């Protein structure tokens with residue numbers, strides 16, 4: 001499938017990045033259930049307990065134009081895949097700006113999945129005519145800020161609303 005590529009995690013183990021499809025619905029359910037409260041809060045900004053049917057519908061049906069989504073999976077020794085990280089870009093109306101959001105399973109954080117995911121989201125965004133990202137983050141979310149800056153550089157604009165930061169990044 002276009003947009004699929006093999007990767008190596010920081011610990012040397014193999015993985016894959018590929019576009020999300022409606023077949024990943026169950027992986028969303030299981031992935032969400034495995035997340036710690038802190039990771040859920042950092043991703044959704046409230047103590048979200050479950051993904052609703054409408055969340056699942058929205059997250060697992062990217063159209064490649066207004067919604068891009070990629071997943072990272074670990075390749076196990078028997079060749080099977082374990083989903084560990086997912087990222088989205090949601091285009092803001094009819095603009096070239098998209099909101100970016102990602103999450104990695106707690107046990108896998110810090111192993112390079114987020115970096116690979118953002119690289120694919122950046123390539124996919126530019127191909128879809130998206131040239132700016134907005135990230136809405138808790139202001140203490142240093143891992144995400146550092147990660148995004150590693151992939152696209154410092155923000156062109158940043159608005160601090162107390163405990164939430166909205167930062168805009170140029171992709172070109």
Ligand SMILES: CC(C)(COP(=O)(O)OP(=O)(O)OC[C@H]1O[C@@H](n2cnc3c(N)ncnc32)[C@H](O)[C@@H]1OP(=O)(O)O)[C@@H](O)C(=O)NCCC(=O)NCCS
Pocket residue numbers: 038039040042043085100101102103104105108109110111112113114115116136137141143144146147
């Ligand atoms: C932010 C997040 C997506 C990064 O994903 P990841 O797969 O861990 O990313 P990487 O492994 O490529 O690491 C990126 C950087 O963050 C650091 N990092 C990742 N998780 C961390 C953690 N829990 N605590 C401290 N640092 C962390 C890594 O060490 C790395 O920094 P470095 O390159 O300076 O060493 C992940 O921590 C996460 O899912 N957090 C909860 C959800 C969230 O905050 N989403 C962003 C808002 S939408």
